[in-house]
Each structure stands twice: as C-alpha cells, then as structure tokens.
Amino acid sequence: MRLPTNQLVEKYKDNIFAIAFNICKNPEDAEDITQDTFVEYFSSRKDFKDEEHIRAWLIRVTINKSKNILKAFWRKRRFSLDDYIETLTFETPESACLFENVMHLPDNYRIVIHLFYYEDYSVKEIADILKISESNVKARLSRGRAMLKTTLKEVYEND
Amino acid sequence: MTDREKYKQAFSVLHTSEKFSLEEKKMTRLKRKRTIKNIAAALVVSLLFVGGSVTAYANDLGGIQRKLQIWLEGDLTDVQVTFTGDGNYKMNYTRPDGSHGEIEGGGVAIEADGSQRPLTPDELQEDIEEVDYIDFREDGTIWFVYRGEKTEITHKFKNGFCHVEVRDENNKPVYYTIRQDGAYSSSPDKYIDEKDFEE
16 A cells, blocks of 8 residues: 555654654754655655555654664764754753653664654654664663663553 | 653753655655565566556446556566546556566655645656556665666765766666655766756
8 A cells, every 4th residue: 555645744744753753863963854854755655564564664764764874884864963952942840851861862762752652653663663683772772761760660561 | 759750851952943844745746655565586676668558447336447568577568457436556467487467556746735635647647657667665775776777876976966877778878866855866968066066
C-alpha cells in the first residue's frame, strides 16, 4: 500500500523532526533531514504492508540520514544546543530539565530512549529499526535511564 | 504522571518551523528519479540511449512499444520498451549470454496546482535517455551515476556542494557540480561555479 505524501507529512513531520533533532541536535539540519525523508518517500516506488510499515521506514531513513549528516566533514554549522533550548517553551521546569538531560545523553542511548518513550516502540521493534540486538537495546535503555534517574524514576520490569 | 508521559510532554516542544514545506521544485526534480529493478541480477543500472532506429507502434496487448538501442551492463543492447500508459514502463532484453533481463521504471509529474499525473511515454523516454542522475538511497548514502558508473558522494560535499569529473562517450572530460539536495550542473570546460546555481 501507499499513502499520499501530504497526508504523511501532516501526521508525522513533527515526529520525524524530533528524531532527526535527537541525533543531530541542530534544528536546521533536522528540518532539512525531515524534508529529505519525505521527498525520498515521495520519489520511492516502494510498496508497504500498512501504515505502521511506512512509519518504521520513515524513521529508519531519518536515522540513517541524520547519522550521515553528522559524519559529513563539510558540516561546519556551529550551533549552541543550550541556546536553542532556551528558546523553547516547556510546560513545566521538570520538562525542561528532562529535555536537557536527554539531549546531553550519549548518542547511542539517546535515540533508543526516544524511540522507546516517545514513539512507543518495544525493545524488539527498536532492535529491528536500529539493526542491533535486543540485548544491546536493553543495555542502552538501562544505562540511559540510569543517567536520567533523577527525572525518570519508574522501574521497568520488561527490560 | 508516568515516565512516558513526562518524556512526551518534554519533547512535544519540538516542531518543524512555519516555513517547512516540500518545495514543488524538489518534488518535480526528484520525480525523475527512477526505480529500476533488474529481475535477473538485482543491480541498478544506468541507461544510455545511443542513436539507432526508434520504432513506435501501438500493441494490441496494450501500451505503446518502442525499440531502442541502449547501453546496458557494458554492452550496446537492443531493448523493447513497453509504456503501459500509467506512467510506467517495462523493458525486456536479451544479454549476450542469452539470459533474459527485465527492467521496470516510471514516474509522475507534479502539476502547478499540486496534483499528480503519470509521465507520458515521451517524458519517460527522455528519462530513460538520461545518462546521469543522483541516487538517494534508503540507507542514507548518496550516489552519482553516470553511464552506469556509480560513485558514492555521501561524504564528499563541502559547503553543500561536491565536484565529480567523468569521461563521456568520446573520452572527453565532463565536469559535474552537484548540490546536496540533488540539483546538479555539468560543463565540458570547467566546474560550474556554485554561486551560478539557479535556485
């Protein structure tokens, strides 16, 4: 199946942007990546099983593009993450603190945390998206949570 | 509030900007990106139309058929292209070793009002005749394809541009300037200056 690109953009653009930002930590790069991801979907002739399949594909493409942009030697944009966080309007000071703490996590933990808590993916689904083992996902989740222990206090039994 | 709810609340502040859009220019430029499937070898090949006679006729089975001579997998090959009338085409050919090859492709055009329509056979043939294109792959890599030769350029961009020198069918140099969003320009004399790129 295929869904119209405009429909997907409306529904997922902020999710894709958040994932791209999670990795590259730069809103301009994240927006470029978001556009590129949807344009790639548009120009692809790939067929999908269902909307969930499309969503997972969009996320996988976004993650790959984001990692590539980090490796690009031409990427000279100097950007202050902390200055950008100052421009955001959070509902509570705790939200601001959590956001900042997550964005200062090591890269490998951060994306796993985001896919788990924001995109509601299971450990198995995250492993499939990132092409890593489930045990690796669990380890990164666990270590990421440990580093956020002052803000994420629940104990998960499904690890 | 659960941890999940706290996390979602914190990250709900992230939105694309007001100027976010998929520009028509990018969409119409990338409509020509082909998805080519070689059923026998699962390779992506570039297609080069080199002279030869072109016969167009209507086929009772449906679709317009044309006979072309193009470079495929390093050999000048007779192919039969069937344009199915829905913006797609199917190309059948026989390799020197006698095995059968089949390639499919197609595309859509974006009209000024944003609606889409299938490419016509003439537009598709023009697409097939392209000797060069930029391939944005699912794994995030970017490739420049010229006469079937693939060069990865993912990490070759500097200030958003990269340069590639190739040789044409007469072994003369052709200089490509490629912008990271897929726009490119070429010249037989020198690399096109980045500031001369049209927006």
